[in-house]
Amino acid sequence: MKTFKIGLLGLGTVGGGTLNILQTTLTEIKRRIGHNIEVRIIAVRDLNRARSVDVSGIQMTTNPEEVVSHPDVDIVVELIGGTSYAKDLLITAINNGKHVVTANKALIAEYGNELFALANQNNVIVNYEAAVAGGIPIIKAVREGLAANKIEWLAGIINGTGNYILTEMAKPGADFEQVLKTAQALGYAEADPTFDVEGIDAAHKLTILASIGFGIELQFNKTYTEGISKITAQDIQFAKQLGFKIKHLGIANRTASGYSLRVHPALVAQDVLIANVDGVMNAVMVKGDHVGPTMYYGPGAGAGPTASAVVADIIDIIRAQSQNIEDRVPGLGFKAEQLAQAPVEAIDQICSRYYLRCSVNDQAGALAQISAKLADFQISVDQLHQEPSLEDSEAVTLVMITDKVQESVLNQALLALTSLGVVDSELQRIRVADLG
Amino acid sequence: MKTFKIGLLGLGTVGGGTLNILQTTLTEIKRRIGHNIEVRIIAVRDLNRARSVDVSGIQMTTNPEEVVSHPDVDIVVELIGGTSYAKDLLITAINNGKHVVTANKALIAEYGNELFALANQNNVIVNYEAAVAGGIPIIKAVREGLAANKIEWLAGIINGTGNYILTEMAKPGADFEQVLKTAQALGYAEADPTFDVEGIDAAHKLTILASIGFGIELQFNKTYTEGISKITAQDIQFAKQLGFKIKHLGIANRTASGYSLRVHPALVAQDVLIANVDGVMNAVMVKGDHVGPTMYYGPGAGAGPTASAVVADIIDIIRAQSQNIEDRVPGLGFKAEQLAQAPVEAIDQICSRYYLRCSVNDQAGALAQISAKLADFQISVDQLHQEPSLEDSEAVTLVMITDKVQESVLNQALLALTSLGVVDSELQRIRVADLG
Incomplete structure (x- = not known):
């Protein structure tokens, strides 16, 4: 039994959730992996803030550099968000030989190519299960569970805010602006809802799904992105009369000469299971050439679900420690030198x-x-x-x-x-x- | 790049599907794993039977012993079914230091405890993703993807035949006997449908799900099993009027003093997603304490889906070759010495x-x-x-x-x-x- 030491960047919702799992469920996790996990150091913004989790015995710092350079830390868990400082910190962590777990979809979608390359040079792992569809182990399903397939397409409800809004707009008398206000009051939508409502968050996730599905580089800048703000309650009603629901989907598919990566509202036939995924829940359909259509459903956000994915990533890293580096699951599911070069096509x-x-x-x-x-x-x-x-x-x-x-x-x-x-x-x- | 050599026991529907994947999708698989896979030898009943797959260049034998003892073979894939001869063959394979992949749910549910123990002694892996819910990577989701959770309960539609029958019985004028005949004509049900219709097949799968969910020994003989033959079309209509669908479920949950393992028809509220899983499709809900409710959906049978899971298991074994033995994912997801001993309770x-x-x-x-x-x-x-x-x-x-x-x-x-x-x-x- 070895003890693996975690350095946590951030102790907000997901950071607190992660610490909570590593405290409350450690016995169950040790039954699985036969190793111990210890949170060694946590970087926070304010040392004096009241916490709902117990941090006694854990070194606390306001200097994240201390975490990514700490000699005891085996695995750095990044939960501060943003793509600038978070990226710099993870680059330092990787250069220091630390494995990395992140829930940061923007960071992976926009800078994953360079992070995975750097991780390869340093023989460390960058895991990011929590970056797509929260608690649903969709990264694992696509990179490993369906590894015998050529993936034909993926389609997912990968933004809970958008799905909540469209679900509520289907109820009599509801309209977009009013439902958005309710979503904000319930904490499902941010004060500035652009990221969710205009599809940027979903585009980050779709970019990642497309890469691990097809074995292509991350190409966020080529992902077509259209939000739901122009959908009216009337459209939802008309769609219903024609046998459809309107969902905000991320879709990646193969085309004649390349790939299509896109996020937009779409009509889905009512009898397709994913059309019945309502509220803040997420679901991703993955069509493999041999397996056929499969779907993965669960909560796409929140402390517990997201932390569940973060800790699963930690467990995977612990199990992969002793593996030959070339036998580890590659960052994007395919060997870096095997990533395909075919173009992402324009939406038209x-x-x-x-x-x-x-x-x-x-x-x-x-x-x-x-x-x-x-x-x-x-x-x-x-x-x-x-x-x-x-x-x-x-x-x-x-x-x-x-x-x-x-x-x-x-x-x-x-x-x-x-x-x-x-x-x-x-x-x-x-x-x-x-x-x- | 190493070449891993497969010995195949059986070349029926799933065996043919497995060979087909390893021929048609090998390039894609090599892009993922950086190793080569070769089918070295196949045991069949009749050497002269016409095959829909190309076996040229592959050694064929009618003697399965030759496969499990072949010096070149790294991984034995058992697809002949049954629990007697298949068990003997796998014991020989394991004693010969071969890793094993099987789709045989009855074998794992009834004899898995001794097979996993023997595999541990011989430092080899026994993988069985295809044994539950066909192409859905549910074993991987529970053993790895949700490893940060204490699993509270699992509930699944894990027999496609039964789900097809109940789905059809919901249509006007249908009754059990007549729908069963159609299912038989379509090849969804066997001539003797007992295994599917009386829940034995589902009980095998539920036994496995419960073990990997809770970390308990396989206890097929304690799994309560009730089929669907007493459900009437009238019950389905009444249930509908009350807001429910009738599904044949495998359910495993924790109780005050132990566990409940059971397969029986059940009313499920219409607005729960799994109630809308129709036809031959399978779906498994898994409730973790941190992640909340998740669901995994896809085809539960057929050549392509089942072989997809078999080949994913082969890939996992190849990747785990270089791993320290104690770091591999344990057979039942938990360390053998950590399996819990609490009782399985009687149905009442x-x-x-x-x-x-x-x-x-x-x-x-x-x-x-x-x-x-x-x-x-x-x-x-x-x-x-x-x-x-x-x-x-x-x-x-x-x-x-x-x-x-x-x-x-x-x-x-x-x-x-x-x-x-x-x-x-x-x-x-x-x-x-x-x-x-």
Whole structure:
């Protein structure tokens, strides 16, 4: 029995949760691994702040440099967030030969390539299970559990705030602004909700999932990102009538010549299991060529779930200590020299079905004109729904689901439709995700 | 780059699927592990049988002993099934210092304790991801992904045949016998469906899940097993009216003084995600004390999914070769000497809500008599539904959901009810699984 020593950067929600697990569940963990784990030193901002966890006997410091350079520390756990100082600290930790665990999705998505390269040079491990979908062991499932597969695609509800908002907006009388306020009051959304609502947080996670699924470098800057702030309660109701739910998804799939990485709202057929994942819960579907469709569901945030993933990473590092370095699970699941180079395609290269909503003057022939114009672009309409406009008694609201079409073609068609003058400029366009 | 050599026992559905992956996906797998995998020898029953997989260049034998004793073979993959000859072969393989991968749930559930002990003595690994829920990496999720948690309970749809039958029985006009015939025609159920329909297959899997969840020895003989053959289409309809679906579940939970291991039909509230897992698909919920509720979903059977798990096990063994033996993930997820000894309790010790259906004579006071008798045993009724009997115009069918009660107490109450003479002897009783 060896004792492995942890240096903790940060003692906020997740840091406190991590310390709590290592105190309350240590006996159960020792039954599993046959080794001891000790939190040796913690860097905090304020030494005098009252804590809900017991830090007696643990060295406390306000200087994070002390943690990443501490001679006793085997594993540095970074839970302070941000991509600037956190990155510098982890670079020092890695150069000092420390293994690293982080829950920092932004850091991995934006700087993971260089961190993994540096870790390889220093023969240490960088683990990040908590960075995607909180407590769900999705990184392990993709990097190891499905390692016999060529992953065809991944699609996930990977931002709990967004999923909570869309779930609540499906209830009668709810609208985006009002639901967002409730989410903020409940602590599900930040005062500035941009990161969650505009899809940036989900894009960080999707970037990571795509890399470990396909064996490609992290390419956050090529991940298309669209938020949910333009989705209306009316869209959710129309989608429902057509047999769909609207979910904010991160989707990564292979294309003819490369990959598509994207975060956007999408219609999902009601009978697909992930369409029924509601509230703040997360779920990731992974389609492997041999296994077929699988799904992983659980809480995507919170002290306990996130810390559960952090401590699982610590356990994995402890077990991998004695392994030959080349036998360890690589940072992105594939050997660094084997990462594929195929391009991430622009969003307008995807093929998808589309939900279209527009308002047209209630004049005979408008529908015929629209259909004809779409037909000019070889776009056929799968489902059609029409109802009187709520705002304007002269107009009708037209809702369509198109057949599959390349987005660049659809864009041209929509432009043509708008210049035709039959539809208003506020045409709503939402992609359909076919996950069957 | 090393080449690891596989000896395959059996080339049926899963054996063929495994060979197929190791041929079609080897390039992708090598990108992950940096080692080569070669199928060196395969034992089959009939050398001359036509195969859908290419066996050219692979030594074929009808003598399985040759595989488990072959000097070149590093890993023996057992896919012949059964618990007698398969066990003998794996004992020889282990004694010969071979690592073992098996998809054989009966073998692990019934003889795993001695196989893991023998493997420990011989410093080899026995992996069995494919034994539970086919392609879903549930063994890895519980043994590793959730290793920071004390697992509170597990509940799973772990037999695709049973889930298919219950799903189809929910459709108008379907009954058990007729749906079973369809399942047999589609190849989802065996000619003798006992193993699936009476819950034995699910009990094997639940036994394994309970062991890795709680860190207890495999105790198949103490797993309570009840099948679905007594569930009627009427029960499914009544359950639906009360807000539930009926699923065949394997459930393992902690009790006041030990554990409960059981397979039986159960009512699950419609808004719990697992209630919406339909057809032949499998799903396992795992509740950890820190992570909360998580769920793992995917195909539970078939060549591709099962082989996906088999090959993931091979990859794990290859990666663990260089690891100190004491650092490897233990067979049951916990160190052998740390397995807990608390008892598995008899089924009548569980506390549950219950669905009760009975036929009563349409006489004033019958309901009052029943309620009074239940009240004598401190059992209160949560939900009540009454409708005219289809068969007997003099009678009504009464459906109740009780509050939580110990099953031994419920049994006494039901006995008292029957002897009262107001209800018929064909009283239906189905447990409610509260998985919220």
